[in-house]
Amino acid sequence: MTTRPLLLTGGHLLDPSIGLDGTGDLLLVDGVVAAVGGSIAGPADAIRVDCSGRHVTPGFIDVHCHLREPGREDVETIATGARAAAAGGFTAVCAMPNTDPVTDNQAAVGFIRAQAAKADASRVYPIGAISVGMNGDRLSEMGEMVAAGAVAVSDDGRPVVSAQLMRTALEYARTFGIPVADHCEEPTLAHGGVMNEGIISARLGLKGIPSESEEIMVIRDILLARRTGGRVHLCHMSTWGSVELIRWGKERGIPVTAEVCPHHLTLTEDRVGQYDTNAKMNPPLRTQRDVDALVAALKDGTIDCVATDHAPHHNDEKNREFADAPNGIVGLETALSVLMTWLVAPGTITLSQLVEKMSCAPARVFGLAGGTLRRGAIADVTVLDAAAAWTVQGSDFRSKGRNSPWLGSTLRGRVDRCIVGGRQVHVRDGLA
Amino acid sequence: MTSLGKDLLDLESLSPEQITAILDTAEPLKAISLRAIKKVPTLRGETIVNLFFEASTRTRVSFEFAEKRMSADAVNVAIGNSSVSKGETLVDTARNLEAMKIDMVVIRHQASGAARFLAERIESNVINAGDGTHEHPTQGLLDLLTLRDRWGSLQGRRVCLCGDVLHSRVARSNIHGLRKMGAEVAVCGPRSLLPNGAEEALGVTVFDRIEAAIEWADALNILRLQLERMTAGYIPSLREYNRVFGVTRERLDRAPRDLLILHPGPMTRGVEIDSDVADGPHSLILDQVTNGVAVRMAVLYLLRGGRPDLATAGTAAGE
Ligand SMILES: [Zn+2]
Ligand SMILES: [Zn+2]
Numbered sequence: 001m002t003t004r005p006l007l008l009t010g011g012h013l014l015d016p017s018i019g020l021d022g023t024g025d026l027l028l029v030d031g032v033v034a035a036v037g038g039s040i041a042g043p044a045d046a047i048r049v050d051c052s053g054r055h056v057t058p059g060f061i062d063v064h065c066h067l068r069e070p071g072r073e074d075v076e077t078i079a080t081g082a083r084a085a086a087a088g089g090f091t092a093v094c095a096m097p098n099t100d101p102v103t104d105n106q107a108a109v110g111f112i113r114a115q116a117a118k119a120d121a122s123r124v125y126p127i128g129a130i131s132v133g134m135n136g137d138r139l140s141e142m143g144e145m146v147a148a149g150a151v152a153v154s155d156d157g158r159p160v161v162s163a164q165l166m167r168t169a170l171e172y173a174r175t176f177g178i179p180v181a182d183h184c185e186e187p188t189l190a191h192g193g194v195m196n197e198g199i200i201s202a203r204l205g206l207k208g209i210p211s212e213s214e215e216i217m218v219i220r221d222i223l224l225a226r227r228t229g230g231r232v233h234l235c236h237m238s239t240w241g242s243v244e245l246i247r248w249g250k251e252r253g254i255p256v257t258a259e260v261c262p263h264h265l266t267l268t269e270d271r272v273g274q275y276d277t278n279a280k281m282n283p284p285l286r287t288q289r290d291v292d293a294l295v296a297a298l299k300d301g302t303i304d305c306v307a308t309d310h311a312p313h314h315n316d317e318k319n320r321e322f323a324d325a326p327n328g329i330v331g332l333e334t335a336l337s338v339l340m341t342w343l344v345a346p347g348t349i350t351l352s353q354l355v356e357k358m359s360c361a362p363a364r365v366f367g368l369a370g371g372t373l374r375r376g377a378i379a380d381v382t383v384l385d386a387a388a389a390w391t392v393q394g395s396d397f398r399s400k401g402r403n404s405p406w407l408g409s410t411l412r413g414r415v416d417r418c419i420v421g422g423r424q425v426h427v428r429d430g431l432a
Numbered sequence: 433m434t435s436l437g438k439d440l441l442d443l444e445s446l447s448p449e450q451i452t453a454i455l456d457t458a459e460p461l462k463a464i465s466l467r468a469i470k471k472v473p474t475l476r477g478e479t480i481v482n483l484f485f486e487a488s489t490r491t492r493v494s495f496e497f498a499e500k501r502m503s504a505d506a507v508n509v510a511i512g513n514s515s516v517s518k519g520e521t522l523v524d525t526a527r528n529l530e531a532m533k534i535d536m537v538v539i540r541h542q543a544s545g546a547a548r549f550l551a552e553r554i555e556s557n558v559i560n561a562g563d564g565t566h567e568h569p570t571q572g573l574l575d576l577l578t579l580r581d582r583w584g585s586l587q588g589r590r591v592c593l594c595g596d597v598l599h600s601r602v603a604r605s606n607i608h609g610l611r612k613m614g615a616e617v618a619v620c621g622p623r624s625l626l627p628n629g630a631e632e633a634l635g636v637t638v639f640d641r642i643e644a645a646i647e648w649a650d651a652l653n654i655l656r657l658q659l660e661r662m663t664a665g666y667i668p669s670l671r672e673y674n675r676v677f678g679v680t681r682e683r684l685d686r687a688p689r690d691l692l693i694l695h696p697g698p699m700t701r702g703v704e705i706d707s708d709v710a711d712g713p714h715s716l717i718l719d720q721v722t723n724g725v726a727v728r729m730a731v732l733y734l735l736r737g738g739r740p741d742l743a744t745a746g747t748a749a750g751e
Contacts, residue, residue: 199632201627202628202629202633203444203634204566205601206545206565206566210628274548275544316523320549321522321545322543323544324543
């Protein structure tokens with residue numbers, strides 16, 4: 001299939017990876033960036049899109065989402081997930097392997113790639129499991145999975161309990177140059193917990209998860225990365241203590257990277273309110289002190305990037321007693337707007353910094369193509385309207401999931417177009 | 433008069449005026465239990481379901497007496513965990529209840545927040561008869577009534593909750609209720625059985641030693657040490673618990689003043705409380721049981737839109 005050249009004209013080009021911040025055109029030909037900046041005439045057969053008044057940025061990349069296929073196609077498929085990603089401005093997402101069956105072998109990795117190709121939306125990169133069946137005892141065949149297209153390994157959804165297995169995984173994954181992404185949770189300490197341990201849990205009579213259950217694993221992983229030289233990536237950081245430990249590790253040159261989710265940057269445990277299961281996630285929403293530290297860490301680079309931890313669930317599963325409801329919220333379609341509303345609009349960070357954290361940095365951390373508008377780079381581009389205001393409605397989601405704490409909220413900033421390999425895979429309703 | 437709203441879910445959200453209204457309504461209702469015919473027609477024609485997902489003979493029987501003495505039609509549904517394991521959710525239960533056009537639901541459930549969950553989904557009045565480790569508001573109210581009977585007012589009185597506060601819904605309801613009514617509240621027990629940061633979270637003083645609590649308090653509310661939780665290793669042994677935290681005659685004898693003793697039951701004698709304390713002159717444990725029925729009558733009555741003057745009138749007239 002040949003794709004006509006795409007010429008985006010008059011947009012505000014914003015790409016911190018090459019210091020781009022000003023009005024200009026962008027030409028995409030044969031799946032790569034052919035020309036960037038200034039006034040571009042473009043070939044005669046080019047599709048022209050007027051981007052005046054819009055920001056044109058490298059496509060966002062989510063290094064952490066759950067697409068549920070295979071196993072729970074009723075709550076999400078790779079196709080619906082990839083379309084939700086596109087609607088949220090993500091040109092690429094990395095799918096966690098806690099599917100049923102677990103993505104722990106090359107055939108499973110190949111299946112995800114095949115489904116993603118058929119979906120014809122955003123790119124989907126598989127993440128393979130660290131251990132066979134995510135059972136935490138035997139390494140899965142990482143070499144073959146990487147050959148089949150896996151970009152990282154993780155047992156996310158479960159912590160790697162055995163320090164020995166984590167050590168071996170870091171050593172072994174080093175061979176293939178991929179990061180080991182860990183869900184940091186000391187299970188005996190977190191056991192039975194359903195929200196942050198603190199004032200609210202004490203009042204609601206809910207069992208708490210102390211910050212230390214995350215921090216103990218954070219420092220363990222950092223020390224093992226120091227020992228092995230393997231690259232550890234810490235998923236969904238939620239506490240100020242974790243931030244201090246990562247800072248300590250980075251200052252010593254230890255190969256550690258970390259991500260933070262939009263909800264941990266913006267919401268506190270107060271959001272649980274009266275047992276609202278749309279505020280139930282793991283790690284749990286914490287305190288204002290944690291939120292402040294996470295925002296500061298994102299700004300100063302201690303935390304490398306934003307990831308959504310998009311986790312769709314069936315409404316019936318969320319519509320029950322708090323303690324028994326599943327963890328997680330959907331996030332692909334709200335991530336940009338939530339962070340624009342809560343961090344960019346008040347001036348805490350600039351839009352350019354946000355693009356760095358949602359696009360350039362994730363590409364760097366996971367070694368993925370994209371994250372830049374540099375000439376010759378893959379033509380993955382997001383066009384957004386920073387001035388738009390919209391109200392979050394579950395029925396508008398491309399994701400099958402509706403479990404969002406922002407339902408009914410009015411957010412600032414919205415994705416207009418998502419361009420993957422030079423082709424528009426998402427154009428907001430009402431736009432030509 | 434002060435209205436209660438649709439449901440009674442917790443004491444944390446009640447105002448002092450609402451609590452006072454319930455206690456004031458309960459006071460004259462106590463007399464009904466002393467009559468030859470222990471029945472008033474106040475809730476005639478009202479249908480109440482006692483929905484118990486968790487066994488509790490004491491609370492269920494107390495509610496049942498309260499309902500019958502008010503002439504309501506009461507149905508007991510003991511669900512245990514069986515229906516849940518068969519896949520029926522609380523949402524399904526709510527839908528079924530709504531379809532049966534009942535007037536009130538008394539719910540006991542193992543999940544914190546379950547009563548509120550139900551209340552938000554049905555139009556009937558919902559009374560929380562204990563939800564997980566959250567609250568047990570009618571137990572808190574009966575404890576307040578019992579102490580108010582003795583003291584006239586709770587203002588400035590000092591009450592210490594002793595034992596497993598972490599897992600106790602009774603403790604939370606007591607703490608909120610007592611503080612709203614002007615009492616000072618403390619907790620005492622091993623730190624492993626207290627919520628981390630209890631001082632800030634619940635607004636209480638913490639005593640690590642039972643001797644210090646006894647010296648400070650005007651009343652002790654002694655919570656049951658939950659044997660089923662002992663496998664979780666919160667304390668080393670019951671024997672040691674009794675030696676370090678048990679409320680014994682010897683310890684009470686050293687108190688600077690006479691202490692009132694409460695216990696929500698069921699008691700584990702010889703562990704958290706010794707028999708000579710439980711049966712001693714300062715024990716209000718049986719008063720609590722009597723007051724439990726009156727408080728529950730008052731709550732049922734007020735939630736159905738009743739007026740205290742009518743309740744009193746009914747009593748005075750001997751029906
Ligand atoms: Zn995780
Ligand atoms: Zn995850």
